[in-house]
Amino acid sequence: MGAQPKKYSTEGAVDASHYLRCIGCASTLEGPEAAEDFRCRDCGSLLEVEYSDMLAGRRTEWPEVWKQRRASHLPLDRSGVWRFRELLPVLKDSQNAVTLEEGNTPLYPLPRCAESVGIDHLSAKHQGMNPTGSFKDTGMTVALSVAHERGFPWVACASTGNTSAAMAAYAARAGMGALVLIPEGKVAWGKLSQSLDYGAVTCQLKTDFDGCVAVLAQLVRRAPVYLLNSVNPYRLEGQKTPAAEMAEAMDWQVPDHILVPGGNLANSSALGKGFSELLALGLIDRLPRISVIQAAGANPLVTSLLQYGGKHLDPVQAETRATAIRIGNPASWQKAVKTLQRTGGWCEQVTEQEIALAKAEIGADGVGCEPASAVTLAGLKKLVRQGKIERREKVVLLLTGHTLKDPEYTIDFHRGGLLSREELAEMPPEERMQAGKLATSPIALDPSVEAVMRVLDAAVGS
Ligand code: F0G
Numbered sequence: 001m002g003a004q005p006k007k008y009s010t011e012g013a014v015d016a017s018h019y020l021r022c023i024g025c026a027s028t029l030e031g032p033e034a035a036e037d038f039r040c041r042d043c044g045s046l047l048e049v050e051y052s053d054m055l056a057g058r059r060t061e062w063p064e065v066w067k068q069r070r071a072s073h074l075p076l077d078r079s080g081v082w083r084f085r086e087l088l089p090v091l092k093d094s095q096n097a098v099t100l101e102e103g104n105t106p107l108y109p110l111p112r113c114a115e116s117v118g119i120d121h122l123s124a125k126h127q128g129m130n131p132t133g134s135f136k137d138t139g140m141t142v143a144l145s146v147a148h149e150r151g152f153p154w155v156a157c158a159s160t161g162n163t164s165a166a167m168a169a170y171a172a173r174a175g176m177g178a179l180v181l182i183p184e185g186k187v188a189w190g191k192l193s194q195s196l197d198y199g200a201v202t203c204q205l206k207t208d209f210d211g212c213v214a215v216l217a218q219l220v221r222r223a224p225v226y227l228l229n230s231v232n233p234y235r236l237e238g239q240k241t242p243a244a245e246m247a248e249a250m251d252w253q254v255p256d257h258i259l260v261p262g263g264n265l266a267n268s269s270a271l272g273k274g275f276s277e278l279l280a281l282g283l284i285d286r287l288p289r290i291s292v293i294q295a296a297g298a299n300p301l302v303t304s305l306l307q308y309g310g311k312h313l314d315p316v317q318a319e320t321r322a323t324a325i326r327i328g329n330p331a332s333w334q335k336a337v338k339t340l341q342r343t344g345g346w347c348e349q350v351t352e353q354e355i356a357l358a359k360a361e362i363g364a365d366g367v368g369c370e371p372a373s374a375v376t377l378a379g380l381k382k383l384v385r386q387g388k389i390e391r392r393e394k395v396v397l398l399l400t401g402h403t404l405k406d407p408e409y410t411i412d413f414h415r416g417g418l419l420s421r422e423e424l425a426e427m428p429p430e431e432r433m434q435a436g437k438l439a440t441s442p443i444a445l446d447p448s449v450e451a452v453m454r455v456l457d458a459a460v461g462s
Contacts, residue, residue, distance in 0.1 A: 004377035017052055017053065017054070017089050018031060018049050018050060018051050018052075018090050019031065019049075019050055019052070020033075020034055020047040020048065020049060020050070020233060021047065021048050021050045021101070022040035022042065022043060022045050022046075022047055022048075023045050023046055023047070023334060023335060023338070023453060024040060024044070024045025024046075024089065024334075025040060025042050025043040025045065025445075026093045027042055027043075028050070029047075029287075031049075031090070031146070032150060034047060034233075036220040036221055036227060037217050037220055037221070037227060037231065038227060038232050038233060038456070039231070042262070045334065045337060046231055046233070046331065046461060047233045048233055048236075048273070048332070048335075049088075049090060049233045049236070049237050049386075051089065054086070054087070054089070054277075054281075058282055059086065060282070060283075061344065062086055062281075062283070063247065063248065063252065063283065065086075065364045066083050066084055066244070067247065067248070069083035070083065070104065070361065072266070075099050075101055076094060076095070076097055076099060077101055078101045078104075078449070079097075079099045079100075079101050079103055079104075079141065080101075080102060080103020080105065080241060080245055081099070081102055081103045081138050081141050081142060081238045081241045082094065082097055082099060082139070082141070083103075083104075084241050087237075087240070087241070087244065087274075087277060088142060088237040088238070088240075090142060090145075090234055090237055091145055091146065091149055092149060094148070096143045096145055096148060096149040097141065097142075097145045098141060098144055098148055098170050098173050098174040099145075099201055100131035100132075100137065100141070100169065100173060101131065101143050102130050102137040102138055102140075102141050102238075102342070103129050103130065103137075103138050103241055103242070103245065104239065104245065105125065105126050105127055105128075105129045105130060105242070105245065106125075106126050106129055107123050107124070107125050107126075107239065107245075107246065107249050107396070108123060108124045108126055108365075108367050108426055109122070109150070109219055110122045110123060110124050110362065110365045110367065110377075110397070111125050111365065112364060112365045113361050113362060113365050113377055116169070116361065117377070117380055117381055118384055118385055118391060119380075119384060119389065119390075119391050119392075119393065119395060120391055120392055121216070121392075121393070121394040121395065122360060122380075122395050122396075122397070123255075123394075123395075123396050123397070124362070124367055124369075124396070124397045124399045125241060125242055125245075125246055125258075125396050125398050125399065126367065126369070126396075126399045127398060127399060127400050127401075128368075128369055128370065128373065128399055128400065128401045128402035128403070128405070129402070130166075131169065132162075132165045132166045132169045132194060133162075133165070133190070133194075133400065133401060133402035133404065134162035134165065134166060134370075134387050134400060134401040134402065134405065135162075135239060135242070135257060135267060135398075135400045135401070135407055136162045136163050136165070136166035136167075137166045137169075137170075138241055138242065138276055139166075139234075139235035139236060139237075139238040139239040139241050139266075139270070140163070140166040140169075140170045140228065140235070140238065141170060141238055142234050142235065142238035143228050143232045143234035143235045143237075143238065144167065144170040144171060144174065144176075144228060144239045145227040146234045147228070148174045150226075152176070152224070152226035153176060153177055153224070154176060154177040154178070154179060154218060154224065154225040154226065154232070155167055155171050155176055155177070155178055155179070155225060155226045155227075155228045156178070156179035156181070156223075156224075156225040156226070156227060156228065157179075157180060157181070157185075157216070157227070157228045157229050158181040158182070158208070158209060158212035158213045158215070158216045158219065158229060159180060159181070160182070160183070160186070160187060160191075160209050160210070160263065160323055160324045160325070160326060160327065161182060161188055161190075161191030161192065161195075161323065161324060161405070162191055162324055162400075162401055162405070163229065163230070164180040164182055164187075164191065164194075164195045164200065164202070165191050165194035165198070167180070167228050168180060168194060168195045168197075168198035168199065168200035168202075169194065169198045169398040171198070171200065172198045172199050172200075176196070177201070178195075178199070178200035178201065179200065179201050179202050179441050180195050180200045180201065180202045180203065181205055181212040181215060181216050182195070182202065182204055182205070182209075182212060182385075183204070183205060183207055183209050183211065183212055183326075184204035184205060184206050184207075185209065186209075186323050186326060187204075187323060188323055188324075188370070188406035188408065189406070189407070189408060190402075190404055190406060190407065190408070191405055191406075192407040195286040201406030208318065208326065208328070209318075209327050210315065210318070210327065210328050210329045211327060213229065213329070213331070214340050216229070220444070225437070229264075229331070230264055230266030230267075230331065230332060231266075231331045231332070235266065236266055236269065236270035236273060237270075238270075239266070239267055239274075240241040240270045240271060240273045240274030240277070241272035241274065242271065242274065242398070243271050243273075243275045243278060244274060244278060245275025246258075247275075247278055247283065247284050248395065249382060250394075252283060252336040253284070253289070254275065254284050254285055254286060254288045255288045255394040255395060255396040256287070256288060256289065256389075256394045256395065256399060257288060257289045257290075257291065257345075257389055257393055257394070257395045257396070258271065258288050258290050258291070258395075258396045258397075259291050259292075259293055259376040259377075259379050259380055259383075259397050260290060260291070260292055260293070260376065260397070260398045260400075260452055261292075261293055261294075261322075261324075261325055261372050261373055261375045261376060261398070261400055262293060262294045262301055262325065262330070262347070262375075263294075263298070263299060263324060263326075263327045263330065263331045263372065264291035264324035264327050264331050264332055264379050265292070265332040265333050265335065265336035266332040266335065266336075267320060267398075267400065268290055268292045268335075268336045268339050268340075269332055269335035269336050269338065269339045271290055271339070271398070272287075272290050272338070272339030272342060272343055273339075275287050275288060275290075275343070276342065286408070287342065287343045287344075288343065288396075289343050289344050289345045289346075290339055290340070290343045290345040291340070291345040291346045291347065291348065291374040291379065291383065292339075292340065292346075292347045292348075293338055293346065293347075293348050293349070293350060293376055293378065293379030294325065294347070294348075294349050294350075294375065295319075295320035295322050295325055295326075295349065295350065295352070295355060295372075295375060296349040296350060296351050296352070297318060297319040297320040297326075297352070298316065298318035298319065298320045298322075298325055298326050298327055298328060299316065299330065299349040300313055300314065300315060300316045300318075300327075300330060300333065301313070301326055301330065301333055301336060301337075301347050302347050302348065302349045303316065304333065304337075305337070305340075305347050309336035310340070310341070311404070313330070313333045315328045315329035316328040316329075320352065320355075321352055321355070321356075321371060321418070322370075322371035322372040322374075322375065323356055323371075323372075323406070324370060324371070324372035324400070324401060324405075325372045325375070330388065346383060346388060348379045348382050348383060350375050350378035350379055351378075351426075351434075352419065352423060352430075353419060353423055353424075353427045353431065354378035354381070354428065355371055355374050355375055355378055356371075356374075356377070356413050356418055356419060356435065357434060357435045357438070358374040358375070358376075358377035358378040358430055359371055359373075359374035359377075359409075359410070359413070360413060360414075360435065360438040360439070361377060361434075361438065362377055362390075362397075362399070363403065363410070363438075364373055364438055367399070368402070368403030369399040369400075369401060369402070369403055370397070370400070370401035370402060370403060370405040370406045370409075371406060371409050372400060373397075373398075373399040373400045376397035376398060376399065377397055380395060380397065413439065414439050414440050414441055414442075415439075416439060416441070417439050443455055
């Protein structure tokens with residue numbers, strides 16, 4: 001059933017000119033023909049969005065158009081996703097897009113982290129600076145817009161908290177119903193509060209994320225809800241746009257290396273797709289390495305690569321305080337393996353102690369992030385120690401979530417209650433010392449100037 005993709009147009013509203021291709025058996029189908037669970041009906045693999053004509057020629061005028069849109073006052077142009085709409089013609093009419101002016105996130109230098117890691121150029125692409133505080137907004141604006149345009153009244157997702165926050169917000173903007181399945185007790189408060197505030201029907205299931213996915217996979221076959229997990233290939237189209245933002249911010253050069261947290265393993269491949277398309281368009285002249293970092297307690301990709309060269313994946317029982325990536329059976333692992341292979345990236349795992357220290361170090365650079373994002377800095381340290389990243393390389397950490405998503409984790413760390421005695425004992429002494437130096441507990445004082453002065457004097461003198 002080969003699709004006959006329509007002609008791509010750069011005029012006016014962007015015409016839907018995409019089709020879907022199975023990453024397993026390469027069969028193609030029209031967008032609306034996809035199964036409810038976005039798996040190939042022939043082989044069960046995931047689908048990918050492809051464009052018929054977009055990559056046919058060099059589109060050298062686009063970067064100027066994209067830059068000019070930033071100065072426009074139209075929401076679609078001000079969105080850091082839709083201003084790149086030539087790269088994602090998935091809607092019949094781009095005016096159907098549901099946007100919160102997502103994207104256009106900052107690329108912050110991390111000078112202190114760079115020094116302590118021992119490299120010259122380190123930045124953070126902070127996807128936590130999106131409207132709902134995570135990178136999910138960039139994908140959600142695209143996939144939810146597709147659902148909206150196709151007339152679905154309800155959307156649904158299983159989530160560790162950020163997808164559900166983003167979906168609930170965009171659904172509310174579009175006046176659509178939102179059904180959220182989350183693992184009970186394993187979602188950070190900031191994220192749960194968002195889902196409630198945006199009015200989603202929020203179900204806490206007595207299982208983990210993987211269990212929520214299993215329930216939802218059956219539900220979408222029985223109820224007319226549109227699935228917005230990252231198996232939905234339109235999510236990845238939005239999540240690829242930070243590639244264009246990074247290239248644009250570096251004058252259409254690319255960093256040498258980008259480190260991405262790995263959970264359900266869609267985001268790494270979205271970025272890889274973004275850079276690959278820019279390369280095919282002639283807008284960049286090489287690919288950055290994209291490496292995936294997992295928490296040691298939720299490391300199925302690390303294990304798959306070690307044991308099976310990435311050809312097979314055994315699910316694991318996931319456990320980590322970085323609840324966003326507490327995932328044992330990642331849906332998009334095959335896409336992530338392809339990205340690692342295509343870009344020459346590595347896959348590493350980092351311990352709970354390494355995540356906690358890295359998060360505090362990113363915080364001390366005035367940037368901050370949620371725990372799952374901090375795996376990137378912890379992974380970078382390992383790759384530098386292994387000699388896989390050299391001092392002169394330009395490295396970018398993809399920070400996926402805002403520090404306010406999980407304030408409990410941060411407060412526990414600073415009050416000294418996050419890591420267990422055993423975990424602290426396992427830390428190398430210099431790392432334990434560094435963590436101790438960074439921990440800053442609140443100081444309870446009498447309401448007197450003298451008391452505060454004493455504290456300030458001690459701080460200035462230290
Ligand atoms: N970082 C954060 C903050 C996340 O919320 C997630 C995933 C990831 C990294 C991993 O990205 O799954 O594409 O590999 N969160 C999902 C959710 C699973 O439901 O919010 P991935």
